[in-house]
Amino acid sequence: MREIAAFPSDRAALLWDKIDGLVSDPLPDGKVKKKLKGADGVYRMRVTDHRVFYRFGEDWISLLGIRRRAEDTYDGVPGETVDAPASDDGDDNLDALIAAAQPKVFQFEMTVAETALPEPITRELLREIGVPVSAVPTLLRCKTEEALLEAPVPPDVLGRVVDRLFPPTIERLDQQPDLVVLSTRDLVRFKEGDLLGFLLRLDEDQLKLTQWALTGPTMVRGGAGTGKSTVALYRVKALLERPGATGAERVLFTTYTRSLLTVTQQLLEQLLTSDQLRRVEVATCDQIAWRIVGNARKIGPLESSNDALRRLAKLREKHAPGGSAFEAKLRARALERLTDVWLLEEFEWIIEGRGLTSLAQYQAAARPGRGLPLNERARAAVWELYEAFSKGAGERYSALRREALKLLAEDAQAVRYDYVVVDEAQDLSPVSLALMAEVCKTAEGLFFAADNKQSLYSRNYTWSSAHPRLQFRGRTALLSRNYRSTREIDRAAFSVLVADEGEELVASNSVHEGPLPVLVRDIDADRQAEWIARFVRQMARHLHLKASAAAVLVPGAAVGETIAKELQGQGVDARFFPGRDLDLKADVVRVLTLHAAKGLEFPIVIVAGLESGAWPVPEDFEEPDLFAERARHERRVLYVGLTRAMRGLMLLVPQGCRHPAVVDLDLNHWHVETAL
Numbered sequence: 001m002r003e004i005a006a007f008p009s010d011r012a013a014l015l016w017d018k019i020d021g022l023v024s025d026p027l028p029d030g031k032v033k034k035k036l037k038g039a040d041g042v043y044r045m046r047v048t049d050h051r052v053f054y055r056f057g058e059d060w061i062s063l064l065g066i067r068r069r070a071e072d073t074y075d076g077v078p079g080e081t082v083d084a085p086a087s088d089d090g091d092d093n094l095d096a097l098i099a100a101a102q103p104k105v106f107q108f109e110m111t112v113a114e115t116a117l118p119e120p121i122t123r124e125l126l127r128e129i130g131v132p133v134s135a136v137p138t139l140l141r142c143k144t145e146e147a148l149l150e151a152p153v154p155p156d157v158l159g160r161v162v163d164r165l166f167p168p169t170i171e172r173l174d175q176q177p178d179l180v181v182l183s184t185r186d187l188v189r190f191k192e193g194d195l196l197g198f199l200l201r202l203d204e205d206q207l208k209l210t211q212w213a214l215t216g217p218t219m220v221r222g223g224a225g226t227g228k229s230t231v232a233l234y235r236v237k238a239l240l241e242r243p244g245a246t247g248a249e250r251v252l253f254t255t256y257t258r259s260l261l262t263v264t265q266q267l268l269e270q271l272l273t274s275d276q277l278r279r280v281e282v283a284t285c286d287q288i289a290w291r292i293v294g295n296a297r298k299i300g301p302l303e304s305s306n307d308a309l310r311r312l313a314k315l316r317e318k319h320a321p322g323g324s325a326f327e328a329k330l331r332a333r334a335l336e337r338l339t340d341v342w343l344l345e346e347f348e349w350i351i352e353g354r355g356l357t358s359l360a361q362y363q364a365a366a367r368p369g370r371g372l373p374l375n376e377r378a379r380a381a382v383w384e385l386y387e388a389f390s391k392g393a394g395e396r397y398s399a400l401r402r403e404a405l406k407l408l409a410e411d412a413q414a415v416r417y418d419y420v421v422v423d424e425a426q427d428l429s430p431v432s433l434a435l436m437a438e439v440c441k442t443a444e445g446l447f448f449a450a451d452n453k454q455s456l457y458s459r460n461y462t463w464s465s466a467h468p469r470l471q472f473r474g475r476t477a478l479l480s481r482n483y484r485s486t487r488e489i490d491r492a493a494f495s496v497l498v499a500d501e502g503e504e505l506v507a508s509n510s511v512h513e514g515p516l517p518v519l520v521r522d523i524d525a526d527r528q529a530e531w532i533a534r535f536v537r538q539m540a541r542h543l544h545l546k547a548s549a550a551a552v553l554v555p556g557a558a559v560g561e562t563i564a565k566e567l568q569g570q571g572v573d574a575r576f577f578p579g580r581d582l583d584l585k586a587d588v589v590r591v592l593t594l595h596a597a598k599g600l601e602f603p604i605v606i607v608a609g610l611e612s613g614a615w616p617v618p619e620d621f622e623e624p625d626l627f628a629e630r631a632r633h634e635r636r637v638l639y640v641g642l643t644r645a646m647r648g649l650m651l652l653v654p655q656g657c658r659h660p661a662v663v664d665l666d667l668n669h670w671h672v673e674t675a676l
């Protein structure tokens with residue numbers, strides 16, 4: 001895209017003509033185009049003093065580069081040019097094309113030496129590419145690739161210098177297309193500044209979904225990185241601009257975590273006019289619940305999960321089950337096999353998450369996905385404990401959600417939205433889903449984006465059982481092209497999953513290719529930072545990105561703090577961010593929990609800190625079913641973490657690691673290094 005932006009505007013009309021010509025005839029007469037020897041199916045065509053590189057199929061043209069004719073025009077293109085024979089490689093469709101290539105191995109080096117720049121940075125060079133004067137002194141001081149990549153200048157300025165010094169090879173452009181557009185017209189609009197690059201990022205299937213079934217309830221599904229959130233954002237625009245819209249409609253866009261709020265808000269700012277933006281609210285479901293309850297009464301301080309667990313543990317020490325002495329003994333025994341964590345989940349997910357308000361309702365409730373069946377007596381014991389637990393409770397989100405739902409359902413006059421768009425819907429509890437359904441004026445205004453493969457919590461309930469408005473039959477569409485992660489990363493992550501009962505796992509098709517992800521096994525906890533630092537430096541350089549393009553994802557806050565500190569000891573500027581404080585603009589390597597990374601993406605990802613203690617092993621569970629349920633959860637958490645990576649991925653596996661997803665990992669998808 002930057003090459004299109006840099007093409008001289010006064011000659012752009014000729015460029016569009018030529019590209020349009022290619023669309024109707026990709027093999028114009030021999031003088032205009034050449035086939036490049038050694039570069040599989042790559043052609044070049046002359047446009048004034050520029051060369052356009054392209055590949056094509058039956059109904060697509062892939063523009064690989066637009067370079068000025070100079071010494072470096074053919075950098076990265078194997079072989080010289082030869083006259084093109086009639087080609088027979090034009091009969092693939094895009095999906096077949098992107099499914100075909102072979103994975104490449106990432107040559108993981110043990111050390112990274114400083115590398116001199118391919119040519120010195122001079123004032124002339126910086127002027128030529130329009131670098132602002134304020135950045136010039138800093139850039140002139142950079143003598144090595146490493147110094148340049150870490151130069152404290154704005155990212156777009158750095159990008160321009162990096163592109164000039166290291167023009168991406170044609171092979172790399174072919175493996176990692178910038179975007180897919182439907183016609184040359186869109187490129188013209190981009191070039192003329194009429195369309196931001198971001199606005200072009202919709203393929204045909206996605207585009208259809210932004211407009212499809214505008215009277216919902218509608219759902220878009222698809223694996224990680226298939227563009228569900230992107231479609232949801234565009235849909236907001238389509239909804240506000242629907243024929244017949246009054247211009248007063250209000251939209252609620254909910255994200256799963258607070259860290260996603262800022263990103264979503266920023267993207268909407270690019271997409272919408274200021275009037276439209278004023279009519280869209282971005283919030284988490286919990287913020288909505290908070291506001292509804294807050295309008296009715298004063299809300300006290302919220303209890304954290306850790307505090308709730310501590311309180312539950314204390315309560316259990318003195319809790320005496322009811323009934324006859326014999327019955328009490330049996331109830332106590334039924335409770336003994338249940339851990340505090342499991343019980344708190346049962347309270348939050350089943351009792352409060354489903355809005356159950358009596359023992360009779362709890363006795364009758366289906367509890368799919370909870371692993372452990374509970375008989376009547378066990379349920380009575382759990383209910384009793386729950387009642388005692390909720391009596392002394394401070395404010396808790398799961399209770400607030402239930403209260404908000406009740407308040408809203410009883411108040412026909414409450415403020416409601418014309419449209420409610422819910423991203424990452426797979427992880428909302430039934431009460432949250434019902435709250436979203438209720439906060440919309442009509443069922444027709446609902447749009448959900450969801451991916452079962454990323455559902456961290458057992459949600460084997462149907463949407464409509466959460467709320468009768470959630471009927472998506474005949475209104476669900478599927479996206480299947482992964483635009484985020486390379487095929488190699490996508491495959492490695494996908495192999496971590498195991499299908500749930502009655503579920504079919506379908507892999508998506510990645511648009512990008514890259515090196516195999518790296519798995520380092522048998523690593524000592526205190527050597528993790530050393531390997532992470534090495535990988536970050538090498539991958540960042542390989543991708544010509546700053547080290548801050550990397551994120552380290554860990555199971556918990558404590559291990560995150562430790563790794564951030566150790567990385568600083570390795571000379572890497574790293575910081576641990578608790579979920580709600582995530583600063584996406586900070587120029588540091590971000591360390592965050594796997595949970596907080598949900599919905600986000602980073603060019604380079606390292607998953608670390610999988611030391612025992614952070615996840616369950618069979619011995620912790622008396623019941624194999626309970627372990628199976630936790631193991632499923634851990635697999636999905638890991639899947640979410642691995643699929644945050646766009647180009648480079650490393651997984652650190654400690655010595656003797658028994659993480660449920662790692663013990664039987666398919667190593668064929670990884671480049672394996674042993675740390676011992």
Ligand SMILES: Nc1ncnc2c1ncn2[C@@H]1O[C@H](COP(=O)(O)OP(=O)(O)OP(=O)(O)O)[C@@H](O)[C@H]1O
Pocket residue numbers: 178179180200201202203206222223224225226227228229230231451454483484598599600601643
């Ligand atoms: N047609 C497209 N062309 C190029 N890039 C795209 C296209 N569609 C989406 N993308 C990019 O792919 C990435 C993933 O998209 P998005 O976050 O919308 O996926 P998602 O399905 O919501 O992912 P997840 O469920 O894993 O969070 C984003 O960087 C987005 O800008």
